[in-house]
Each structure stands twice: as C-alpha cells, then as structure tokens.
Amino acid sequence: MPRSRTPRRKVTVIGAGNVGATVAQRVVEAGLADVVLLDIVPGLPQGKALDLAEAAPLLGHDVTVIGSNDYADTADSTVIVVTSGLARQPGMSRDDLLLKNAQIVSSVVEQAAKHSPNAVIVVVTNPLDAMCHVALKASGFPRWRVIGMAGVLDAARFRTFVSMELGVSPVNTCAFVLGGHGDAMVPVPRYSTVGGVPLPQLMSPEQIERIVQRTRDGGAEIVALLKTGSAYYAPAAAAAEMIDAILEDRHKILPCSTYLKGEYGVEGLFVGVPVRISRVGVDEIVQVQLDEGERAEFEKSAASVKELVDKLGTYA
Ligand SMILES: NC(=O)c1ccc[n+]([C@@H]2O[C@H](COP(=O)([O-])OP(=O)(O)OC[C@H]3O[C@@H](n4cnc5c(N)ncnc54)[C@H](O)[C@@H]3O)[C@@H](O)[C@H]2O)c1
Numbered sequence: 001m002p003r004s005r006t007p008r009r010k011v012t013v014i015g016a017g018n019v020g021a022t023v024a025q026r027v028v029e030a031g032l033a034d035v036v037l038l039d040i041v042p043g044l045p046q047g048k049a050l051d052l053a054e055a056a057p058l059l060g061h062d063v064t065v066i067g068s069n070d071y072a073d074t075a076d077s078t079v080i081v082v083t084s085g086l087a088r089q090p091g092m093s094r095d096d097l098l099l100k101n102a103q104i105v106s107s108v109v110e111q112a113a114k115h116s117p118n119a120v121i122v123v124v125t126n127p128l129d130a131m132c133h134v135a136l137k138a139s140g141f142p143r144w145r146v147i148g149m150a151g152v153l154d155a156a157r158f159r160t161f162v163s164m165e166l167g168v169s170p171v172n173t174c175a176f177v178l179g180g181h182g183d184a185m186v187p188v189p190r191y192s193t194v195g196g197v198p199l200p201q202l203m204s205p206e207q208i209e210r211i212v213q214r215t216r217d218g219g220a221e222i223v224a225l226l227k228t229g230s231a232y233y234a235p236a237a238a239a240a241e242m243i244d245a246i247l248e249d250r251h252k253i254l255p256c257s258t259y260l261k262g263e264y265g266v267e268g269l270f271v272g273v274p275v276r277i278s279r280v281g282v283d284e285i286v287q288v289q290l291d292e293g294e295r296a297e298f299e300k301s302a303a304s305v306k307e308l309v310d311k312l313g314t315y316a
Helices: 018-029 044-053 094-115 128-139 151-166 205-216 218-226 233-247 292-310
Strands: 010-014 034-038 065-068 079-082 120-123 146-148 252-261 267-278 281-285
Touching: 010 018, 010 094, 018 034, 018 044, 018 233, 034 044, 044 065, 079 094, 079 233, 094 120, 094 128, 120 128, 120 233, 128 146, 128 252, 128 267, 128 292, 146 267, 146 281, 151 205, 151 218, 151 233, 151 252, 151 267, 205 218, 233 252, 233 267, 252 281, 267 292
Parallel strands: 010 034, 010 079, 034 065, 079 120, 120 146
Antiparallel strands: 146 252, 252 267, 267 281
C-alpha cells in the first residue's frame, strides 16, 4: 500500500519570536496549512514548533508544524510571512529600526523567495512600509505578491476603541484606515461604522479625535506597558486574517500596504489602502473618494513613508 502523503499547503513564518510564533499558532490551530517556523537562532524555532505540535491532539487539528534554520525546508510555500527583525524597545521609534531590519529582511526574503518563487509574501517587520520595499526588491516578485500587514491591525485597534467607547460588540464595528503604518496613519471615521451607521452619527468630534489619536499611538501604548518587546497577539491575528484570505482565495477587501503605481495619486511607494486579497495576493486596489482633509492627511502620511524609503539606499 503506498504510504506517501499529498503535500498540503505550506506557510513559512520567518522569525520565531513573539509575532512569528503566534502567527504559526494561529495558522496551525485554524488548520489552515502546514507551517515551517524559521529563525536564525538554533533550537528556537524547533522548540516552539514542537511545543505547538504537542498541542495538536488536544486542540484537534492535524496540520504539521516544524521548526528550522534551513531555507530548504521552506520550499514551495504558498505564503511567506516575514517577522524577523528587531522589535521596538521603549523610547525607540519604528524609524530607528530602519537599516538594521532592512539588512535582515533583505537577506531572509532573498533566500526564501529562491525556494518558493510563486509565494505571496506578507511583510510584518517594522518600519512596515519601508520593509515592503526591501522585500519587493530582494524577492524580485511582482508587486501584487508583496503585501504589508499594518492596516488590518490599525483598523482592529480602532474598532476595539470604538467598541469600548460605545459599549458595543467589537464584531459589530467596521473601520477604515489609510496611509503608512506610523504616527501619520489616517483612520477615516466617515467610512467607519457600527452596525452600518457611520461613526460621526454616533460620536462627538472630540470622542472621535480621542479614539483616532489612541489608534495612532496603539503600538506605543503597548510597548510602554510591556517595558520589553512590543504587541504580538493582535498583530499575529491581523497577519492570520491576511494569510487566510490568500489561502482560501476569499477576495476580501482589507487595508494593506501595497505598492502604488499612480493609484491615489502616489507613484512607486508602498502605502496602506484598501485592497482585495485573493490567492494571487493583491488582485485589486480599491480606490475610494477622499475629501480635502482626508487627502491632505493621506499625502502627509505617504510623504513620511517616502522619507524613510529614501534612506534605504540600495535596499529599496
Ligand atoms: N506591522 C505591524 O503592525 C507590526 C506589529 C507588531 C510587530 N511588528 C514588527 O514585527 C517584528 C517582530 O516582532 P517580534 O515582537 O516578534 O520580535 P521578536 O524579537 O520577538 O522576534 C524577532 C525574531 O526574529 C529573529 N531574527 C532576527 N534576525 C533574523 C534573521 N536574519 N533570520 C531569521 N530570523 C531572524 C530573532 O531571532 C527573533 O526570534 C518587529 O520588527 C516588530 O516591530 C510589526
């Protein structure tokens, strides 16, 4: 009797730290795909993967999860998630991480892309939009197969704060966030709703402004509380939402960092906008109308991404 198994879908998660290991956990616990967790530190991904595998009988899934330091094990992945890099420490801006993480992202993406030339890359490492440029260049992939995770997390934070403010279920909320992942991100209350009702009909401008500011500071608020390291439960859930949309070919509209070529009046830059995510990666950039104030904020946000990208030199 032949005992070979048909290969299943594979997701590679590079970086077995807080975000990477939690992404791996979410993917295996949802039974979405086999997972390879890869890190530069010997033993770390193997230990975390074994620990995750040992939970399978209790949680009732049968996908495999292995840890590795060898890119050969990542071959033929459908999705590559890049979380390797340094996390922010208290008082450290995302921008401080720029060149160190550019070096790491460039090297891991080059190796992973060679082994999985048809994969979709989901970038998580900060500073997010700049790291997407590094991944695009290092992979040589078309622009629709390199996507940055930021807007899904920023929108989830915005929704959480709306639900807390109004005392409604977070699943009842919907939020629209544009722009780069950083202090200049642009939550758009006009397109954010609770039960279909636009936010400006449910809250005062002061309440909205307070929530918008808390969303912008969402990452820093958690860094300040944790003292060491940065957020990972919600970031991992946000990455898993994107991975699910790719693997299941869902055609979901999600706010993601994507390479714009004239859309929204931006040329040659990764910025967060609503995109439709399917098996191919980004299969459509959804263009919505912005009023004058929103457009000005979006342009300011794009300019701050451009400033970082200009500092990347040969990495971009
Ligand atoms: N996009 C977002 O919204 C968002 C949200 C949260 C975190 N992040 C970013 O994600 C990244 C990871 O955060 P974390 O909390 O998991 O950090 P972490 O320090 O817990 O994990 C990072 C891992 O990367 C590994 N690594 C470093 N260099 C490597 C290399 N060359 N090859 C393979 N692995 C390597 C480290 O060994 C470590 O295990 C950070 O840059 C953080 O700022 C982004």
